[in-house]
Amino acid sequence: MRGFLRPAAGLTCLFALATTGCSAEAGPAPEATRTASPQASSDTSPGTAYAPYVSATEASGNDSAGSPSVYNLAFVIADGSDCAPSWNGTAAVGDSAVKSRISALKEDGAKVRVSFGGASGKELAETCSSAAKLAAAYGEALDAAGSSLADFDVEGDALTDSDSVELRSEAIALLQKERSGLAVSFTLPVMPSGLDDDSVALLESANDKSVQVSTVNIMTMNYGESYDGDMGDYAVTSAKAAQAQLKEVFGTSDATAWRALALTSMIGTNDVDGETFTLSDAAQVRAFAESKEVAWVSMWSTFRDQECQEGHADEDDALTNCSGVSQSSGAFGEALGG
Numbered sequence: 001m002r003g004f005l006r007p008a009a010g011l012t013c014l015f016a017l018a019t020t021g022c023s024a025e026a027g028p029a030p031e032a033t034r035t036a037s038p039q040a041s042s043d044t045s046p047g048t049a050y051a052p053y054v055s056a057t058e059a060s061g062n063d064s065a066g067s068p069s070v071y072n073l074a075f076v077i078a079d080g081s082d083c084a085p086s087w088n089g090t091a092a093v094g095d096s097a098v099k100s101r102i103s104a105l106k107e108d109g110a111k112v113r114v115s116f117g118g119a120s121g122k123e124l125a126e127t128c129s130s131a132a133k134l135a136a137a138y139g140e141a142l143d144a145a146g147s148s149l150a151d152f153d154v155e156g157d158a159l160t161d162s163d164s165v166e167l168r169s170e171a172i173a174l175l176q177k178e179r180s181g182l183a184v185s186f187t188l189p190v191m192p193s194g195l196d197d198d199s200v201a202l203l204e205s206a207n208d209k210s211v212q213v214s215t216v217n218i219m220t221m222n223y224g225e226s227y228d229g230d231m232g233d234y235a236v237t238s239a240k241a242a243q244a245q246l247k248e249v250f251g252t253s254d255a256t257a258w259r260a261l262a263l264t265s266m267i268g269t270n271d272v273d274g275e276t277f278t279l280s281d282a283a284q285v286r287a288f289a290e291s292k293e294v295a296w297v298s299m300w301s302t303f304r305d306q307e308c309q310e311g312h313a314d315e316d317d318a319l320t321n322c323s324g325v326s327q328s329s330g331a332f333g334e335a336l337g338g
Contacts, residue, residue, distance in 0.1 A: 001300045048289045049296040050337040056087045062305040065330030066337020070111045075118035076141045083128035085141040089121045093144040113149035123158045125168035134171035153187040169209040183214045190218035194241030217262035228274040232281030264298040267332040268323025282335035305332045
């Protein structure tokens with residue numbers, strides 16, 4: 001997914017959400033112990049939750065549309081070339097205005113998930129020199145937000161950088177040893193054919209380091225110019241392909257694989273010409289997710305969940321602060337929130 005700096009463009013411990021008896025120190029669990037119990041996870045409520053991406057620094061009037069149970073705070077990245085966490089490279093994680101913003105999001109009982117990475121800037125794993133320093137940077141951001149939910153949005157060059165992939169896995173494993181209640185998700189690009197080899201390699205790295213991951217969140221968006229059909233259908237096709245991969249690679253059941261999956265769509269106009277995710281697509285994705293008991297659905301993003309205003313071309317950009325389609329404010333949130 002885009003960031004805020006510029007317009008953008010057999011595993012066993014992986015499913016802590018749906019397994020029992022798996023710890024950072026444990027070896028492979030026997031197949032018989034792989035039982036589905038997604039309600040045991042602390043990152044979502046039972047059933048399909050709604051967890052939109054929001055700006056950590058600026059409030060939107062559409063944040064609460066759809067009654068989110070979790071807000072994905074975008075994005076914590078490196079402060080320049082230093083191993084120091086910051087919000088979008090512009091605000092310290094302990095910034096008082098950001099803390100007030102987060103407190104407001106939590107007022108009605110919602111949780112916040114800190115999302116590390118995104119499409120812009122440097123992910124911390126690309127700048128920190130050791131797993132211990134990286135884990136400390138991640139922990140600093142989580143503490144500042146008062147969160148036990150961590151999402152790692154890995155895409156672009158960061159996804160193909162094997163060194164940072166390994167370092168990130170080591171750091172998350174260290175962090176989970178220190179914080180037994182830390183729920184981890186990975187947000188990864190997807191195609192209608194499923195996850196690519198780099199994404200699978202990242203998940204294998206996490207497993208090799210005994211990281212316990214509750215959810216794999218697939219970005220059902222920006223497939224390419226050759227995909228000019230129905231975006232709702234593409235999202236469903238992508239989800240089915242990814243779920244089949246998870247079932248095969250992780251050696252788990254249909255139900256467990258679905259409950260360890262999350263879906264994030266880019267509402268309205270996408271970064272690729274010809275791709276437009278409509279309100280009917282949102283309703284389709286929500287209905288499909290509920291039918292499969294997918295962990296959560298999300299969107300990029302609440303501050304885009306409004307119609308661009310005619311005559312405001314200098315202020316409105318369908319790729320940054322509005323959707324580019326005809327809608328009422330908050331309509332995508334209502335559709336995806338069910």
